[in-house]
Amino acid sequence: LVVDDESMMREMLAEVLEDEGYRVACAANGLEAMTYLRAAAAQPCVILLDLMMPVMSGWEFRQEQQHDPVIASIPVVVLSAMQNLAQEAKAIGVTGHLPKPIDFAKLLDTVRRYCAARH
Amino acid sequence: LANEVVLRSREREQALEREHATATENARLYQEARDALRLRDQFLSIAAHELKTPLTVLLGNIHLLQRRAIPHEPLSERNLRTIHRVGMQAERLNMLIGTMLDLSRLETGQFHLEQVRLDLGALVQRVVEDMRPMSESHTIVYTAPDRPLVVHGDVVRLEQVLQNLLHNAIKYSPLGGTVAIDLACMEGMVRIEVTDQGMGIPQDVLPNLFTRFYRAPNVDYRNISGMGIGLYIVKEIVTRHGGRVEIQSAEGQGSTFRLFLPEPDVDDLFNNRDARAEDEEQQQEYLGGR
Numbered sequence: 001l002v003v004d005d006e007s008m009m010r011e012m013l014a015e016v017l018e019d020e021g022y023r024v025a026c027a028a029n030g031l032e033a034m035t036y037l038r039a040a041a042a043q044p045c046v047i048l049l050d051l052m053m054p055v056m057s058g059w060e061f062r063q064e065q066q067h068d069p070v071i072a073s074i075p076v077v078v079l080s081a082m083q084n085l086a087q088e089a090k091a092i093g094v095t096g097h098l099p100k101p102i103d104f105a106k107l108l109d110t111v112r113r114y115c116a117a118r119h
Numbered sequence: 120l121a122n123e124v125v126l127r128s129r130e131r132e133q134a135l136e137r138e139h140a141t142a143t144e145n146a147r148l149y150q151e152a153r154d155a156l157r158l159r160d161q162f163l164s165i166a167a168h169e170l171k172t173p174l175t176v177l178l179g180n181i182h183l184l185q186r187r188a189i190p191h192e193p194l195s196e197r198n199l200r201t202i203h204r205v206g207m208q209a210e211r212l213n214m215l216i217g218t219m220l221d222l223s224r225l226e227t228g229q230f231h232l233e234q235v236r237l238d239l240g241a242l243v244q245r246v247v248e249d250m251r252p253m254s255e256s257h258t259i260v261y262t263a264p265d266r267p268l269v270v271h272g273d274v275v276r277l278e279q280v281l282q283n284l285l286h287n288a289i290k291y292s293p294l295g296g297t298v299a300i301d302l303a304c305m306e307g308m309v310r311i312e313v314t315d316q317g318m319g320i321p322q323d324v325l326p327n328l329f330t331r332f333y334r335a336p337n338v339d340y341r342n343i344s345g346m347g348i349g350l351y352i353v354k355e356i357v358t359r360h361g362g363r364v365e366i367q368s369a370e371g372q373g374s375t376f377r378l379f380l381p382e383p384d385v386d387d388l389f390n391n392r393d394a395r396a397e398d399e400e401q402q403q404e405y406l407g408g409r
Contacts, residue, residue, distance in 0.1 A: 081171035
């Protein structure tokens with residue numbers, strides 16, 4: 001699940017992953033992501049999360065996610081251009097972080113760790 | 120006499136008032152200057168952050184084009200070159216934005232190192248191998264002792280230092296030639312030496328070379344672009360590792376940059392083993408870096 005408010009960023013990330021054989025869902029902010037996750041029949045193997053987003057930010061999304069036992073254990077990797085990303089990622093207890101601009105080899109390595117089986 | 124005393128007292132009072140007014144004005148100007156600097160740094164930081172989003176999309180699409188071109192319908196040589204040029208320039212923009220952000224971090228005290236135990240030899244070798252394809256007219260020669268050279272350092276930042284010195288060596292040797300990088304151990308320090316056969320630097324300006332925004336006077340004549348920030352950041356990174364930077368050069372005779380980084384002593388390695396293991400685990404866990 002790719003969560004980013006920039007539509008071109010979502011499309012690009014989805015295409016990069018789809019080209020590798022993954023099935024990708026997208027959400028434009030934390031709230032859309034929560035709605036998707038609560039309705040989805042199968043949970044995604046990883047959530048790629050932007051932090052600065054309108055409606056519901058990445059920080060708010062993490063709070064909601066951690067309070068919902070059904071989705072709390074889905075690994076989250078933060079993708080952001082923020083300064084001090086390492087500290088931010090640690091503070092919200094996510095599994096990993098990748099700075100923007102993204103190193104695509106690292107992105108694919110990361111996704112491979114959580115989504116070993118291709119859909 | 121009484122009149123004179125009153126007169127002098129009044130004069131002194133007026134002088135004190137003037138001094139007070141000047142001091143107040145100076146304090147106000149000082150505060151304004153500080154606010155302006157803070158705003159500049161904030162602006163730099165926000166601008167760099169905002170620039171990264173379109174850059175990410177741009178780089179992502181270049182990645183897609185390159186990945187898709189190879190297995191299915193190979194693109195023509197001309198189109199491949201076009202994509203390559205777009206990619207190289209986008210990477211260049213990325214480096215420039217990174218440099219601006221580093222400058223802002225240094226100014227605002229937010230420049231932090233994430234240090235782990237690492238083999239400097241392996242790191243240098245990797246950087247050299249990554250750079251070889253970018254410099255067809257230069258020969259990069261790498262020499263090092265046949266054993267690990269352990270330092271306690273920030274992998275990403277030391278990589279940045281090495282890339283900067285090698286880029287400079289190539290950039291300021293426009294006619295090509297050999298760029299030599301040599302590693303050695305001496306007196307508890309690991310020394311990295313980068314030597315080029317380029318245009319060199321006039322000796323009288325060598326002390327200014329690590330100053331922010333400074334560029335050597337013989338550079339402008341040859342129209343080689345740059346911001347004069349790279350070596351300033353190199354020095355900051357090396358100093359924050361407890362090391363130092365030296366330079367030896369003369370105009371027209373090439374340059375040698377020497378970095379010295381402290382080798383952790385055996386007791387230190389032993390005492391910090393747990394902390395280090397924790398650092399390394401954390402690095403593994405938190406993929407990426409900055």
